[in-house]
Amino acid sequence: MIPAPNKDLPSSRDPGVPSSRDVQSSRDPGVPSSRGEDAPVAGGEDAPVAGGEGVPAARGEGVPAARGEGVPAARGDGLPTDSGEVELDEKGQLTALLEAVRQRTLRLVCHLSEADLRACHSPIMSPLVWDLAHIAAHEDLWLCHRHAGLGLLRPELAETYDAFETPRALRGGMRLLPPEETFQYMAEVRERALKVADSAGVGDGFLHRLVARHELQHTETMLQTMALADLLPETPSMPSVSDHDDRWVEIDGGAFSIGAQPHAFSYDNERPRHQVQLKAFRISAVPVSVQEWREFEEEGGCECRSLWSQRGWEWLEAGGRRQRALGTSAERADTPKCNISFFEAEAYAKARNARLPTEQEWEVACTLAADGLSCIGSVWEWTSSIFTGYPGFVAFPYEEYSEVFFDRGWVVLRGGSWATHPLLRTATFRNWDLPERSQIFAGLRLASDG
Ligand code: AVJ
Ligand code: FE
Secondary structure (H helix, E strand, C coil): CCCCCCCCCCCCCCCCCCCHHHHHHHHCCCCCCCCCCCCCCCCCCCCCCHHHCCCCCCCCCCCHHHHCCCCCCCCCCCCCCCHHHHHHHHHHHHHHHHHHHHHHHHHHHCCCCHHHHHCCCCCCCCCHHHHHHHHHHHHHHHHHHHCCCCCCCCHHHCCCCCCCCCCHHHHCCCCCCCHHHHHHHHHHHHHHHHHHHHHHCCCCCHHHHHHHHHHHHHHHHHHHHHHHCCCCCCCCCCCCHHHCCCCEEEECCEEEEECCCCCCCCCHHHCCCEEEEECCEEEECCCCEHHHHHHHHHCCCCCCHHHCCHHHHHHHHCCHHHHCCCCCCCCCCCCECCCCCHHHHHHHHHHCCCECCCHHHHHHHHHHCCCCCCCCCCCEEEEEEECCCCCCCCCCCCCCCCHHHCCCCCEEEECCCCCCCHHHCCCCCCEEECCCCCCCCEECCCEEEC
């Protein structure tokens, strides 16, 4: 276990982690990745991030979601012979990406019964058939309607499968397409979207990249639902924290750039790239393990009022922890603790005389000391930051993706989990969830002032 930080001792800088300011100047040249921005390299374990550095992939490869198989390698490196070929090439890549993502989605649910697909397994989650039809409705909306100007294939479904018209709490009680029709709807929209790509092209490719990622995000949501209902196709294989040095990574204070590089694919909430001033801080090289979490519980951490925030304590007293269906005996002691709420993460950090990193600290540490942080991508990591827009934020291509969640108490998570596709596991990607939620595959990494 990592000892609580002791401010009186000189920092034990790891020789492999240079001072952040040294690295900052050499790695922040604003040069985009030379690779195609979108398709992962063979093996599906790479993703473009700030400075062209990849977020290390999770070690755990046991669950289909983490494999990224079938996603074609990028071919952005060959010089085209004429402009027509460029377009063809990009269109081919993007449609191959969409097809690979779809195969992955279908593979993740193919073992489920009709009843499993239709059931509302949790009031905070959608029935799986809702997610599946929503994926198709989103694709039809963006690729066929908005991009190519066609009418919607099934306009009568638009309201039911719009996330805002039909919030999660209502989805269980509605008449939804049965599984067979859902799969048919998905296939029909896909056929249309591919035809449209042939006739109208893919534009700059942004919407196709967005639609592929939207499906990938929903497959993670579906895996959360399946985990709650004990329907996962196999047990996720998680890395062992004991394979890594348990130590603090020290980062000097200074000015740092945060956010997506101008040329990389990114969501609106990762822009614009901007400077932040950070004080020196340290961040744990490894996430908190199941074993360490058990020690916290055995010490009475959940009974100790002073470790909890006011809202966290209220949540605890209202029985928040008992509602959790996940994170039981199946967890190996040496793997990153998963499925804890922000409130719990906060209390744990306090018990260790530490705190959660801010999202800016997390991004800087991940970008500058990528080799120093282990197990990134095995569990999402709670930060202490409330989801908000970066200075100069502009919603794109729609306000409901990010903006409607700003400044409403949603907490930022960084890194990615075993269920996150590598395309979404980048140093700048911002995820968010409510502080009481623990269905998300999230744990924590400690930080403290330097
Ligand atoms: C980024 C995971 C919080 O599920 O609400 C899916 C992703 N946005 N469809 C969510 C998303 C629209 C989003 N999260
Ligand atoms: Fe969605």
